[in-house]
Amino acid sequence: MPASQPTSTALAEALALHRQGRLKDAEVRYGRILAREPGNFAARYHLGLARLQRGNLQGGIEALRPLYESGPPHIDVLYNLGRAYSELGRHAEALPCFERAALLQPNLAEVQFYLGMSLASVGRAEAALPRLQHAIALQPGLAEAHHALASVFNELGRYEAALPHFEKALSLRPDLAEAHNGLGTALCGLGRLEEAAAQYRRAIQLKPVYVEAHTGLSDVLRILGQGEVAAECAEQAVRIGPDDAVAHVVLGQALAELGQQGRSLAEFERALALQPESAAAHNELGAALHGWGRHAEARAHGDKALALDPDSSKYWSVQLFYLHYDPTISAHDMAARHRAFAERFEAPLQASWRPHANAPEPERRLRVGFVSPDFRRHSVGYFMTDLLAALKGRSLDLYAYAVHWTGDDLTERIKAGFDVWRECRMSDDALAEQIRLDGIDILVDLAGHTVGNRLLVFARKPAPVQVTYLGYPDTTGLDAMDYIIGDTRMFPESEEGLYAEKPWRLPDTSLCFMPPDLPVEVGPLPAGEAGPVTFGCLNRQDKINDSVIRLWAQILQSVPESCLLLQNRAYDEAAVVADMRRRFAAAGVESKRIELVGRLGWREHIEIYNRVDIALDPFPYNGTTTSVEGLWMGVPLVALRGDRLVAHMGESILYALGMPEWIAQDEAEYVAKAAAFAGDRAGLAAVRAQLRGRLLASPICDAPGFARNLEAAFRGMWRAWCNRQNA
Template sequence: MQAPADRDTHTNVDVPTDGPAHAHAPLPAFDAAVTLQAAFAHHQAGRMGEAADLYKQILRHDETHADALHFLGVLACDVGSLPAGLDLIEKSIQLHPNAIYLNNLGNMRGRARDLQGAIDAYRAALSLAPDYVDALSNLGYALRETGDSLAAIRCCKQAVRLKPEHAQAWINLGNALLDLGSDEEALDSYIKALALNPNDASAHNNVGNIQEKYGRAASAAVSYQRALALEPHRASLHNNLGNVLRDQGQLDRATASYRQAVALDPGFAQAHSNLLLLLNTRPDVSLSEQFDEARKFGERQTAKAQRFEQAANASEADKRLRIGFVSGDLNSHPVGFFLESVLGHLDRARVELVAYATRKRDDAVSQRLLPQFGAWHDISRLDDATCARRIRDDAIDILVDLSGHTNHNRLPVFAWKPAPVQATWLGYFATTGLASIDYVIADRHVLPLDEASQFVEAPWHLPDSYLCFTPPPFDIAVGPLPASANGAITFGCFNHLVKLNDAVVALWSHVLDAVPGSRLLLKTRQLDDPAVQQATLERFAAHGIDGARLVLEGQSPRAELLAAYNRVDIALDPFPYAGGTTSVEALWMGVPVLTRRGERFLSHVGESIVNTAGLHDWIASDDADYIARAVRFSAHRDELATLRSTLRERLLGSPLCDAPRFARHLEDAFHGMWARHVACHHANDGHPAQPDRHSSGDARHAAERNFA
């Protein structure tokens, strides 16, 4: 749901406080050593101009003064002049090789993202001083950045053995342990760092990361607030606090935290994505405000990018297309579930698939997805520029974003326009705000033509549904109607708790009031936290609903999650943020979904699903109709029982599960987009093609359309 929280690490720059690394004989009427000490004092206090003047004064008297050269180079790097600074540092090492200089060289190379160069410098420092703890800790940091967390752990453990009071080494050790799933050891490392330095905001932040990972949102919020008390102007901390406030249902405070993060760092893509995701779920935020905020995101990311331009050759109009999919969810995730069966039916004579995974996650689904791609690239550690160049060099024809503003997205890469045609599909439900993304792949239920103005992307409609569900690889029988055994209706919702805004809680409370004896089963990860459970009970109690009528459960493995639907008679769809995977899984388990008609893509998802499954009567027009239908369906239990026994078969026979049919439509869509691109390019005398933002593409009729 959210963009990933940052895990803080840093390397230490050594500025001596007890004299220069070597001493020069004082020049007549000038004492270099005294001047150098004064320069160090200014440098450490952040008075960079004064420090630079003194370093230069020394160099005017002795241009080979290694300390002055070195720390003037460090200062240049500190103020953003990395190439010039590195040049000065390297000259100082030629004059006077020593471990401090080499350690600082490693730090500055690291800032320049020359990780191998940094590692080489740290190792050179350790060859001169094997017990140099700062260099060991920094080497561990750099090794982890390259993905070698095991080697990083070895370095950091050696550092803390030599100097147990080295707080930063404990933090770097914790980060490397966390990479390998050793969460308890990582937490222990962070706690040791905090015992040494309670005022280390990074350690508080990292403790919060682990607490958040295990669903302890309230505790994580406390950790992030402690970090913010120490560093109130750090945007990443406001973003992380926003994540856990959102998970606790404190939407106003979460929104404020995300806004503060973006205000402090307007180019902070993760925080801006989190803000957009949250604004789209709030019924009190207007469509125009959501759209304007998305446009701001797009403009800011475009301003940071260096857009590529690719030519299109008319002879390439019917070629086999290279399609790139960018996602962090090519695994056991809704995106993976909806993608899996489709990929297996795509015609490899028409399309070649390339995966760009934005995070490492290996599971049974990813192992099944992997063979479907001609190439699979891990881009999790690539910066946006490097990633964009990689995609361009791979000659991708159509690049598809599968995340939108959800977790692990790489939307800033799309601002570079690394592929001639770009589209967004499957993982999101609103505009990305990026004009560089040409199309949003949708259907006419989720994106009617009269709502196309809500998107900067041009809509491309698939004929049936924009979703195709992959049935689970295990069989769980549909049980009898629960109400037949317990005498009362059980409503259920297994969606993320952020979807249960105040309007949803109020409406569902009315439903419970209107259906005597009914209960509501809520099951989601956020309810693993007892504090969140209590807050949820209190939200319903404010509408007169006794806690005994609520069943609150946390997350479960997927098989257990699906089996839990055998305790649900009717699934309630939240609004405006409707369910997606949860709704289709409910149908697969024989549980009909009562949804509510909306006014935008986000709130049309439920309509698209139940329409495609042939359950048109399960779409309510408004709140009153929602309650009336809940009451009517609850009263006709024989009909509910019959529907339950046939619903899986109906779902499997619908376009929602017809992977071969869907694959043909998707191939046609890609070739239609490409044909339009080639035609537009040549119609514009070789200038880049722009899709018609006011017309809808359609896989069935693309060849018949007039190109924009």
């Protein structure tokens, strides 16, 4: 600008260029004005604005920042500076801009919207809610505000509250792919999986390269049991976003569901390489490594996941569950870890526990609720079906709180055993309130820390008596859980300190087995009179740790020409087979003596026991369902007595059948017993011939008797509560 030209004229010319869209020319003019008058507010503000409009966000910040730092606050400076920081992802710097702007003009919808977005982005989700709600009150037609508010509700797990705002956003902006994706997440959180899948598909239709929608769809399809399609969706997400760590995690989960353990492990490792601080990747990798016997690495990744996201109850439960496969973790360490879970998640809820209105009448009819994600073809389903049928019509009204995503043919049989069936696709608060409204006297957890558990419902203490049973071989850690049900073998008095709950010991057994409805007969002893003995284990490969391999190798070395048959879907994958063979080779076992069989159909799985002479129980995590299935097929079990609930299952089962001679007290005896039984072909054949009948006549298959014992246990628990109330 000429030295003689008044600043006002030069500014007017610059503004005219700005209005014409000649932003670069306007910037030059603003710069000349500032060279002469560095404190000219209008020139500096419009220079920053022009830079922002040209996409030069950092340049815009450099121009506007001096105005923010000196002089009285100006709403336009604060708003535009905050927007620039937000677009660069620098939300912590954006936040004070919008906070000051909101103080100046609290009734500007855009300011409240961006303030809410900034709060959410820095992890202050609860504080973001009133700001976004205020923005909507000021401008009800602001689709982005409805979408943002719904997204915050999703982040907080308040999916019911999110739904109307996603729906409103989509009524205003039907083409908003992000809102369809968020609605899919909310519907998934509520268990409305088919609807969720439709929303993810719509988001992909609108935005085909939307990685998050592809991963969301993969998650839903995996839960729905459509594993192959889920893997395809995740693979598409990885193709679109090869550097997206979440996409690799989701692909790893889908592959793991298909039993492709080697490929899934590689995907989790790739995710961590891309994002070393990904809690999800550490969590999944930690769980996966237990299956490969790499327990020290697994623990390190699990602990890292909890350090990165200590408030994820899911990650806590995953790590607690998988640590049972680690033979180096002591029983007391496991107990301490469960108590730490309670201290983090239950303790903050205890102040909100409310008195129960249940009438403390010890002999009245009781309402007993069962909470489970596994009312289906699952170990829990197999042990509950006949029991529920035997309990129905007694002095109990049975309520089901089915928190599973999908059911199957067995679900319908289980459902018939309940007086009331509720499919509970709701938040922990809502489910706890439903249980209170139902007037449940005794609430039974059937999941513990397994997938799909609702322990945080129990942590809210919705029922006066709460019990954990069957689904998880350990304490929950919760003070709110009054009892843990087992039998005398599962709960030696010396181990009571391992449990937050009071052990309730049933007589005889804690299992009520439903024999397979299959026309499969017990075959002759595979070894015959002089053939090679086949030992077998049909448990998941996670249970076969190096200590187990060491003892099994000693057994094979003690029994010449014997072999070991292992069956699990994981052995469909060459990498898993090679790794298992390597581990046995390191223990001195030739590859030809190990047979690894992959996925089988239900009938084929049962029939393969006809190729096994003696089953070997793994440790410390014993088998349960597979052990009883083997006994039904005439295959006796050699078990090692352990020092905690998870390691007492084999002992408990064998005592219930009157077969204590098959229980070893230490490792040396475990090897010796297996070898001795293998050498007694006549004895093995005799046991095989009568074992199914023995099982069917045992307390494990006596559903009416077991129902009486469990009913008496519930009555005893209830009387104890009533006595405390009436004292």
